Amino acid sequence: MKDPTDLIQHARSVLDTEARAIQSLADRLDEHFIEACQRILDCSGHLIITGMGKSGHIGHKMAATLASTGTPAFFVHPAEASHGDLGMIKSDDLIVALSNSGETSEILALLPVIKRLGVGLISMTGRSNSSLARHSDVHLDTSVDREACPLGLAPTASTAAQMAMGDALAIALLEARGFTAEDFALSHPGGALGKKLLLHIRDVMHQGDDLPLIKPEQTISEAIVVMTKSRLGLCAVTDPEGRPVGILTDGDLRRGLDGIGDIRTTAVQQLMTENPHTIPADALAAKAVELMQRRRIQGLLVVDAHQRLIGALNFQDLLQAGVV
Numbered sequence: 001m002k003d004p005t006d007l008i009q010h011a012r013s014v015l016d017t018e019a020r021a022i023q024s025l026a027d028r029l030d031e032h033f034i035e036a037c038q039r040i041l042d043c044s045g046h047l048i049i050t051g052m053g054k055s056g057h058i059g060h061k062m063a064a065t066l067a068s069t070g071t072p073a074f075f076v077h078p079a080e081a082s083h084g085d086l087g088m089i090k091s092d093d094l095i096v097a098l099s100n101s102g103e104t105s106e107i108l109a110l111l112p113v114i115k116r117l118g119v120g121l122i123s124m125t126g127r128s129n130s131s132l133a134r135h136s137d138v139h140l141d142t143s144v145d146r147e148a149c150p151l152g153l154a155p156t157a158s159t160a161a162q163m164a165m166g167d168a169l170a171i172a173l174l175e176a177r178g179f180t181a182e183d184f185a186l187s188h189p190g191g192a193l194g195k196k197l198l199l200h201i202r203d204v205m206h207q208g209d210d211l212p213l214i215k216p217e218q219t220i221s222e223a224i225v226v227m228t229k230s231r232l233g234l235c236a237v238t239d240p241e242g243r244p245v246g247i248l249t250d251g252d253l254r255r256g257l258d259g260i261g262d263i264r265t266t267a268v269q270q271l272m273t274e275n276p277h278t279i280p281a282d283a284l285a286a287k288a289v290e291l292m293q294r295r296r297i298q299g300l301l302v303v304d305a306h307q308r309l310i311g312a313l314n315f316q317d318l319l320q321a322g323v324v
Contacts, residue, residue, distance in 0.1 A: 014156065017148040021157040022164040028141050029168075036122050036138045037172050040071060043094040043120070047073035050081065051098035052106050054155040055162060059098050062166035069170050070179040078106040094120045100142070100158045102130020111135050124165055126158055140165055201288060202281040204321045205302045205311030206232060212312065213238060216245060216269035220260065223248050223268050232314050234299040237272050242308040244301045246272035251298070278303045281310060285323045288313065 040047055047066060051059035059075050066073035076088060078097075089095070095114060097107050102125035111132075114121055123136035126143040133139040142165050148156035173179075206212075212230035214223050216237050223235045227250065237246035252271055260266045278301045279288055288300055292315055302311035 014148040017146065018157050018160040021144040021161045024144070025142065025161055025165055025168070032138055032140060033168075033172075036140060037169065037176065039094060039120055039122065039138060040169070040173060041176055043092070045072075045090050045092035045094065047071055048089055048093050048095045048119075049073060049075045049098070050078045050095060050107060050110075052078055052104050054159050055098040055100060055104070058159055058162045058166065059096075061163065062096075062098075062170070065167060065170045066173070069174040070177045071170065071173050078104070078110060081110055089114075089117065089119060091118050094122065096122045096124065097132060097136070098124045098162055099130075099132050100126040100155060100162070102127045102132040104132070107132060124162055126161075199285040199321060199323055200281065201279055201283050201285055201302055201311070201313065204285055204317045204323075205281065205313045206230070206317070207302075207311040211309070212236060213309070214248070214268055216272070217267050220253070220263035220266045220268060220271060224253070224263070227253075232299065232312060234312065234314065235268070236276075236301050236309055236312055237268055238309050244276055244278060244303065244307075244309045246274050247276035247299065247301060248272045249299060276301050278307070280304075285318060285321060289315075289318055289323055292318075 047063075049059040049063040049066075050056075056075075056077065063073045063075040081089075099107055102123070108131055111121075115135075120138075121136045122138045122140065123132045124140045124142045125133050126141075127133060128139060128141055128143070142158065142161040144157040144161050146152065147154065147158060148160075210230065212226045212232055212235045214226050214235045214237055216239075227233065227235050227248070233250045235248040236244050237248060239245050246269065248268055248271060252273060256271045257263070260271055277291065277295055277297060279291065281302050281304065292298065292300065299312065299314040301309055302313065304310050
């Protein structure tokens with residue numbers, strides 16, 4: 001095995017080469033990038049991404065990123081396109097073709113049909129004088145000085161540049177469309193991100209008969225019974241109008257039992273925490289996570305617009321809901 005320090009040095013060289021390749025793209029962004037963005041924004045159909053080999057893999061990722069950030073897009077394999085998949089492409093669509101050489105035969109074979117359909121073509125190549133670049137409506141230069149591969153064979157810096165340019169397009173379009181975090185979550189409803197951005201307090205809070213309620217004048221022993229039934233680890237203490245005036249947690253009990261005397265006669269108000277933290281039901285559940293972590297608390301009371309208690313939740317509810 002090689003010296004471990006040599007392995008680290010080789011890895012650093014790769015990262016340095018790819019970082020320089022990506023940085024050089026920023027210096028080459030010009031009116032062509034603006035035109036590409038404008039054509040995509042004006043497109044009334046779908047954005048079709050195509051590419052062969054490693055460029056195809058980048059194209060798959062690029063299409064997925066665009067689709068999840070507000071630009072309807074999907075990937076079409078160029079070899080499959082000439083065997084029937086071209087039927088998926090309509091005249092109001094727009095094609096983005098990826099090819100480092102700009103001479104990929106499977107893509108060039110599609111050019112006559114693309115032109116006949118009247119479909120716009122944006123290319124991303126490493127050679128501005130290539131056949132694909134010359135026959136494109138818009139060309140984005142993703143050329144690199146050299147590959148990170150010491151043999152100069154494996155696509156490395158060139159694919160990093162393609163991916164970075166794809167991300168630049170996606171995020172520029174996201175900003176132009178005014179795409180929000182909530183919009184992003186709508187396309188990711190099943191994942192942790194979707195839960196953080198779509199799940200609201202009302203979706204996870206305990207309410208109705210599950211809500212542990214007690215009055216300030218009731219005893220600690222009564223509060224323990226209520227708390228045990230709810231398994232929330234807390235009791236909401238409310239006034240006659242149903243507004244929370246305090247909260248009693250199992251932590252309060254552990255810390256205060258030694259000094260309160262007889263729990264059968266000691267009132268809850270002597271041990272409760274006054275002015276408890278509350279949150280509205282329409283707030284995102286992720287907001288509850290942030291508040292609990294910042295305040296170092298394990299439970300929250302939920303109130304309506306009139307500050308009346310309507311629910312409660314604890315950190316375990318958020319864990320079970322997948323928000324944390």
